Amino acid sequence: MSTNVFINLPVSDLATSKEFYTSFGWTLDPNFSNDDAGAVTISDTIYLMILGHHHWAQFTDKPVADTRTTSAVINALSVEDPAEIDTLVDRALAAGATEGKAQDLGFMRSRSFADPDGHNWEIMWMDPIARTGDWEAVQAKYGEQQPA
The missing domain is CATH 3.10.180.10 (2,3-Dihydroxybiphenyl 1,2-Dioxygenase, domain 1)
Incomplete structure (x- = not known):
């Protein structure tokens, strides 16, 4: 059995991130995407989950890091x-x-x-x-x- 990798990232503007990641060839999976999250297929075994900050907060008690500065x-x-x-x-x-x-x-x-x-x-x-x-x-x- 192969291992799948799911990379989860908090994003400040989900629509912008969906457009960004699909613009260079990765595919948005509509079955697992909505107004709170986007499921992006990178390969047969690698997936990117982009999550709005409020949705991200459901998975951790830690604050969202400012990845523009850290x-x-x-x-x-x-x-x-x-x-x-x-x-x-x-x-x-x-x-x-x-x-x-x-x-x-x-x-x-x-x-x-x-x-x-x-x-x-x-x-x-x-x-x-x-x-x-x-x-x-x-x-x-x-x-x-x-x-x-």
Whole structure:
């Protein structure tokens, strides 16, 4: 059985967030979306739940963090091809995201963005050789760069 991942985010303007996340190719599931929440399908196993602040409060007693000024989580998603990084991040930027830090180590590349509420996302690719942990093979292919 595969594990599904549900990322839950509080958002200040649900309509804006629904438009933002669907504008770059993710799909809003109308069966689990209403005036309080939006269910966004990222992949077959990854889902994003965007919740208005009043709805978010039903799940926790903690106050909603101001993610425009603080950071607690970076939601990182991998892609199969490094070109997909630019495609997705450029679409997010066109939809109103703010670009964050980029990284290019050759064997691993990423770009990041913040959504309209300041939630951080990183889109990344890693060469399958690097995933094996065989750093001699990585260095042979990319040079002396080391993993962080």
